[in-house]
Amino acid sequence: MLAISMHFLKSKILFAPYWIVIWDIYRMNDYYSEQLSSNNLKRCYDIAPSRVKQYLQSEVDYVLEHIQKTDHVIELGCGYGRILKDLLPVSSKVIGIDTSIESLIIAKDFVEQKIGCHLFQANAECLPLQDVSFDKVVCIQNGISAFKVDPLDLLKESIRITRKGGLCLFSSYSEKFWEHRIDWFKLQADAGLIGEIDWNRTSDGVISCRDGFTATTFRPEDFSNLSSQLNLDTRIIEIDSSSVFCVISV
Ligand SMILES: C[S@@+](CC[C@H](N)C(=O)[O-])C[C@H]1O[C@@H](n2cnc3c(N)ncnc32)[C@H](O)[C@@H]1O
Numbered sequence: 408m409l410a411i412s413m414h415f416l417k418s419k420i421l422f423a424p425y426w427i428v429i430w431d432i433y434r435m436n437d438y439y440s441e442q443l444s445s446n447n448l449k450r451c452y453d454i455a456p457s458r459v460k461q462y463l464q465s466e467v468d469y470v471l472e473h474i475q476k477t478d479h480v481i482e483l484g485c486g487y488g489r490i491l492k493d494l495l496p497v498s499s500k501v502i503g504i505d506t507s508i509e510s511l512i513i514a515k516d517f518v519e520q521k522i523g524c525h526l527f528q529a530n531a532e533c534l535p536l537q538d539v540s541f542d543k544v545v546c547i548q549n550g551i552s553a554f555k556v557d558p559l560d561l562l563k564e565s566i567r568i569t570r571k572g573g574l575c576l577f578s579s580y581s582e583k584f585w586e587h588r589i590d591w592f593k594l595q596a597d598a599g600l601i602g603e604i605d606w607n608r609t610s611d612g613v614i615s616c617r618d619g620f621t622a623t624t625f626r627p628e629d630f631s632n633l634s635s636q637l638n639l640d641t642r643i644i645e646i647d648s649s650s651v652f653c654v655i656s657v
Contacts (some may be wrong), residue, residue: 416568437506437555438620439486443600444507448539449517451595459591463650466547467493469646470576473654474498478542481568483531483561486549486578488514494545494653495524497584502541504529505598532564541571547578547650566637569657577653579625582612585651589614592622627651 423539435577439448455463467490478498485491485503487510494501495518503518505511511526516522529535531546531554544565565575580588591652592614594599602618609615612624627643629651634641640656 412470418445426470436470437634440507441507442507442618442620444509445513447600448507448510449489449513450598452489454598455585455591455593456594458587459489462587462647463548465647466578466650469578469650469652470494470545472498472546473574474543474570479540480543480545481536481545483544483555483565484548485514485526486510488517488526490545490547491518491524497549498543499523501525502527502536506530506536506597531556532560534564534568536568538567541572542573542576544569544573547576547652549579549622550624551579551625552578558629559636560626562633562637566639566655566657570657574655575655575657577625577630577655578646578650579630580612581645581649581651582624582626583645584610587649602603625653 414585426652443451452463465509472495472561474494476497476499480494480498480499481502481504482490482494482632485505487540488503491501491503493512493513499599500518500523502525502579503511506528508528514526523634527535531550546561547632551561554561562575562577569575592601593604603619605615614622627645630651633653637655642654644652644654646652
């Protein structure tokens with residue numbers, strides 16, 4: 408049985424065996440839902456230069472090192488299912504949630520595997536899921552910045568749904584990766600996937616576009632400040648000189 412709270416009763420549509428629950432009690436009019444979803448989001452990853460592809464793979468590999476075959480895993484902000492596809496063969500149940508229904512519809516086909524994967528439209532800050540339901544909560548590719556939610560609330564909500572002995576894994580970009588990150592975002596802007604980069608407002612870990620898109624960075628000290636408010640064992644580690652992970656033991 409899926410561990411879904413009473414909020415589930417308010418869900419509007421259910422597809423089986425892949426379940427995409429439309430959870431639109433709150434309006435989900437974020438940049439990713441309106442501008443950067445489904446095939447546009449996929450194109451961002453498809454056009455990534457080789458060093459960026461290495462970064463993306465290293466991030467996933469680091470997560471996979473922490474997954475066990477019996478684990479119930481949730482990915483927050485799963486997009487079109489890029490990471491879900493790697494999580495499915497190594498765990499027992501995988502749930503992907505995202506605010507963008509368009510991305511979830513693509514994920515349904517992209518992930519292909521029909522059993523053990525469930526997709527929900529939900530906001531990571533307020534999950535319609537029961538307490539202590541997952542062994543691993545995964546929020547990588549700078550989701551903590553992309554979600555535009557209070558980061559401490561995001562961490563607390565992730566911890567709430569994690570079982571004792573489980574882990575919450577968050578990642579952002581390493582400062583060492585700045586030039587590669589900029590090159591990649593410039594390619595995305597040139598392809599019309601995000602707005603033109605506003606170079607006057609782009610520096611020090613912040614990328615700002617003329618259409619309102621903004622991406623920030625959570626540095627090790629930012630993760631450290633956040634986790635110091637949680638009273639849980641936390642490991643902050645840089646991987647591949649490209650990403651910074653914050654791994655919280657629950
Ligand atoms: C940078 S993309 C990463 C997608 C996927 N994790 C990957 O690495 O391929 C961020 C994703 O988070 C989703 N998102 C944005 N705000 C969210 C929120 N508040 N809760 C859940 N997902 C959100 C977006 O729709 C988008 O799919």
